[in-house]
Amino acid sequence: SISDRIRQRSMFHVSFLERFAESLGNQAKFSTAFHPQTDGQTERTIQTLEDMLRSCALEWTGNWDDYICLVEFAYNNSWQASIKCAPFEMLYGRKCRAPICWDQVGERVIEGPEMIEVTNEKVAVAKEKLKEARTRQKSYADKHRRSIEFQPGDRVFLKVSPARGFRRFGIKGKLSPRFIGPFEILDRFGEVSYRLALPPQLLHVHNVFHVSLLR
Incomplete structure (x- = not known):
């Protein structure tokens, strides 16, 4: 996007x-x-990767950074519902070689059974953490999702974030109102975004907002 x-x-x-x-x-x-059809997928992927690395850090206390390559391998070779295959396979048109085979083609490198076993165990742990991270992200999203819909012509209040309120809306101070308005809804974009009729003093503000900011 x-x-x-x-x-x-x-x-x-x-x-x-x-x-x-x-x-x-x-x-x-x-x-x-807040437009889920474009950058929402990227944001969710980043959150999943952060959650996955956090879980692996707890699992591999002290030396988790030695296995970042295995975490990357696990994610890039996990089936993705959006593309119906693994990211690596989509990008290169073939399946990725296992971490124990990362040496250059033609080099004969013999890995002991213990190294192979440890590597496979770490990849399995990384994949399990990925699955757990995705489950947590979905659960969190479902918990905070509101099935609220508005129609053009409705009047709504707009939530103003304390950090961005002064920069975007000229509202300053911790005790300032957290909602401004009401504003009329002009039209709807997709399932969760609405265009508002903002007053002239707010014409510099992008007037499409996510439903979570309206009430």
């Missing part, structure tokens, strides 16, 4: 990126904040 902030700043860049993507047979998608 490509941030829509680029599109707002330079049509030349957008034109170039669109032509470049077209030459590769791809379609450029410009993301908006």
Whole structure:
């Protein structure tokens, strides 16, 4: 996904990126904040990898960094529902060789049975941690997901984050309101994003917001 902030700043860049993507047979998608159809998948992947590494750090206290390559191997060779295959296979068109075979082709390197056993055990642990991380991420997302829908014409309040409130909305102070509005909903984007009719003093603010920021 490509941030829509680029599109707002330079049509030349957008034109170039669109032509470049077209030459590769791809379609450029410009993301908006909280838009799950574009950058949401990337954010979830990063969260999964962080959770996976955190779990492995607890499992391999003291020397977990020695096995980062095995964690990478486990993730890149795990079946992904979105692409219906492993990331490595999608990228290179073939399955990845096991970590015990990472030496250059033609080199005869003999690994002892103990090394093979330890390596396979570590890969198994990494894959199990990956599965646990994905389960936790799904559980967390389901727990915080709200089945709230609005219709064009509805009036809603917009949540303002303390960290970004002053920069985006000119609201400053810990005791300042956490919700502003109400604002009218103009239209809906996808399943969870809405465009709001903001007042003139907020025209510099991107007016599409995730449902989690509305009430």
